[in-house]
Amino acid sequence: MTDATPGPKARPARLQSLTALRNIMVFLFKTPTSAFAMVVLAILVLVALFAPWVATHNPYMQDLQNTLSPPSGAHYFGTDELGRDIFSRLVYGTRITLTIIFLVTITVGPLGLIVGAVAGYRGGKTDIVLMRVTDIFLSFPSLILSLAFVAALGPSLNNAIIAISLTAWPPIARLARAETLTFRKADYIAAARLQGASTTRILWKSIMPMCLPSVVIRLTLNMATVILTAAGLGFLGLGAQPPMPEWGAMIATGRRFMIDSWWLVTFPGVAILTVSLAFNLLGDGLRDALDPKQMMKR
């Protein structure tokens, strides 16, 4: 990918991976769609970090004198049925969105990676059993299965995160397994085994790092789905509970006032759409950036 020919002095591995990262970033910023995605996501993270300074009002503070007022200078996106400032609620909502994405990703990534790598490397009965279990989870659309889990666990934000994680790992496991299969017979694995490395060590040191790039792309693409599923659960009243400023739940409560007060549902929806579109565009760009055929063109 980077300078592959070993010079007289091989560059330290750390530096090499940094160069690769820089190359990917340059590629991403050259494509307008992924550049847009990066900017949106950067804004999202910044807004979440500095929410108290960005927000103009307290997101939970009710102002019953001032309910359902349209967008104005005082309330950029208007107020809701309890007079809460919608802009500030959206700003604080970024924290919820990012928390969901973060927690789901750090659960699903390692879980899928381990299941897939073990199944692919061990083969035989382990593979059959693990992949059967994966297939069973894959035979549901993710929202339906999350619905079932949340129904069983009881509606709350934490349970929604658990339910989404339970449904999101199988595609990662499939991918990690496929990757593992392509190099489990490679010479360097055999060499490691001959040196007496244990299965755990081979999996940890030699196999999982190789699966990582494709798993990361898949996780990025997954984030859009995670956001939509979380919002859907929130909308159905099974995710974050009021008064939390979760975007899906905001749409659900705003629905009753939709005909006269369009701003209640419009802005949270635009927020969900923008963020999930950004993740999709970024995943799309990453796929191109890490595709060897595209790298040639650079």
Place this chain on the structure above:
Amino acid sequence: MTFDRRRQLTTIAGQCGSIFVTLFGLLILTFVIGRIMPTDPVRAIVGEDATREVYENVYRQLGLDRPVWEQFFMYLRDVVTLDFGTSIRTGQPVLQDIIHVLPATIELATFAIIVGAGVGIPLGVLAAVHKDRWQDHVIRVFSLMGHSMPIFWTGMIALLVFYAGLGWVGGSGRMSQFYIGLVPERTNFLLIDSALAGEWDVFFSALNHIILPASLLGYSSSAYITRMTRSFMLDQINQEYITTARVKGLSQRQTIWRHAFGNIRVQLVTIVALAYGALLEGAVLIETVFAWPGFGQYLTSNLLIGDMNAVMTCVLIVGVIFIALNILSDLLYRIFDPRTR
């Protein structure tokens, strides 16, 4: 020949085996989900003020005093005999309820997949032909947009604009209130029933109501179809027979649509079958927004009151539909692709 036949039989047997195992796993999963729920199934039936005696009676009736594995076999027996229990909310057998609501969803999903394939396939071909030019970029953003929108929200905005604002389409429900009960229920597919009865007013009212939710669902599924069509077409366009066709002097249209497209039809059929299954997911949300009396609404309304019998059966049925669609797409592939014979 006999060897081939035997090998074929072994693969079929193997597949049947794996389908069976998946179905069994599905049952374990629904059983486990049904058991971990915090709401008390007995209380849900007998209510809060039941006496201890009544409570324990029902507790025994449900078999909750037996060991877990025995309960699982009871569940298995019920499923095999198609006895899914009674819905607490409607008081009807769950299966009967579902048979009643499913046609509405199938009607919606079928309409949607026609829209999705009708939009997605041509766009995918167009994007492949104009790879890396502005058409490709515009199509990519358009289809990713469909993939990124929260469909419940788009549904509301569309209702606001096209129904409340412009008045172009019917609002929520399957038809205008005015017509409800006018058409005898035969298949429960409203479009078919009304056409059979010759009630064209009802037919057009139904068409007017289905067009918006179906288009939105179709748009969201077209993203996947577009992307797959594009990548299949790119594989074909880069091959030599396309160059040959061009050298022969065939027009662009003939080269693309007759030669390249002809070769991806089989793959597309399988993709569309899978997309159809994915529509069920969007249907759950869009049915809530459009008050569409289908499977999705049945599922969510039972979910909210904790009617686990109905919910688990719905989940099981979705799983079975998914597996069936997978098998179907596999089968279609075998039938249409001469190389797999």
